[in-house]
Amino acid sequence: MELTDEEVEALGTRGYFIRPAFLGEARARAARDEALSRVESGGMRPAGIRRGAEHTRDTAVRGDLIDWVLPQPGTPLGALWESFRELGEALSSGAYLGLGRFDLQLACYPGGGAHYARHRDAFPGQSNRRATAIWYANAGWAPEHGGVLRLYPEDSAPVDVEPSLDRLVVFLSERIEHEVLPAFAPRLALTAWYYGRDAG
C-alpha cells in the first residue's frame, strides 16, 4: 500500500486526509458483516473516558460501545487489521511518521443521539499516539442519521466526514481536535491508533 502524493501533502499541511474507498466493495461488506455480528453478539462494553484510576463512564461525553480487534488471520476483520498494518507502514515510509505498533478498536454508537464530545486523541507528553486512522462500516448512511465526524483543522474551517461504508480518515493524533456529532442510527467504526516507534 502507498499513500498518494495528495494524501502526503494533505497530512503535512492540513493534518489529515480522507480516502473515499479503503478496501473495495466486497471486502468492505464482509468486514462490516463481521463487525455487525460482533456487536449483535453482545460482547461490547461502554467506553470509558480516561485511563487508570480516573477511568469513568459518562455518556454525556462519549456514548459508544467498544471492543478491541486483534490479528485474526482468515477473517474479514483480520484482513482489515492487515490493511491497517500496511497503512501504518505507508504512513511511515511515505509521510515519515516513524510509526510502530497500533491498537485497533471496534466502536458502535447505538443511535439515540450517542456522540463523542470534542477532544484530541493524544496530548504532547501524555501519550505516544501519533496517528489516528478511522474506517467506517455503515452501508446506506443518510444525512438524517447524523453521526458525522467533525474535524477541527488548526488553520481552517471545520470539516465534516460522513461515516459511510469503506471511507477512511487519517489524522495526526496530537494536532487535530474532532468530535462525533449525535448519531440517530447505529454507527460502526474501526479506529487504529498508531504509536511512535520509540513508544513502550
Ligand SMILES: O=C(O)CCC(=O)C(=O)O
Ligand atoms: O468514530 C469516529 O469517527 C471518531 C471516534 C473518536 O474520536 C475516538 O474514538 O477517539
Ligand SMILES: [Fe+2]
Ligand atoms: Fe478521537
